[in-house]
Amino acid sequence: MKYHYTWIYLLLIALGISFALGYVPLLIPIFYFLLSVMAFIAYKNDKQAAIKGTWRVPEKTLHLLALIGGWPGAIFAQQRLRHKTQKMSFKILFWLTLGLNLTLLAWLHTKPGQMLLRGIFEFINRLLKVVFTETRTLDVIDIFTHFYNGAQFS
Secondary structure: OHHHHHHHHHHHHHHHHHHHOOOOHHHHOOOOHHHHHHHHHHHHHHHHHHHHHHOOHHHHHHHHHHHHHHHHHHHHHHHHOOOOOOHHHHHHHHHHHHHHHHHHHHHHHHHHHHHHHHHHHHHHHHHHOOOOOOOOOOOHHHHHHHHHOOOOOO
């Protein structure tokens, strides 16, 4: 089943090209990496719990990690640990989450996707400036309220 790794290679190539062409910031590949590590650890913990007969990681947690970008780590864990490779309902939902994630990634290359991504990173930048600047006293609730209402920070 080594063809599963092809998806990971294709993602790496796509993210590299997207970053080089300026479609995605470096944080996107970093998020994919960090979420993949988290997914691998979750699968490993679930496999160990299955062997020991103790509390398992909920399948919805594994699917959520895949959906938000941890699917490369999930594929790697499935193949390396031989875990979650037999249950058909899990496999179908996993591949659907992977498809949804890739659809979102592709959407980020459209004008509305670029605008959303730019807005998110501008908001994070402003939030960090407010949090780490001693002269500002807005609390986090006010920041989110201002952002939600479309207010500009000074």
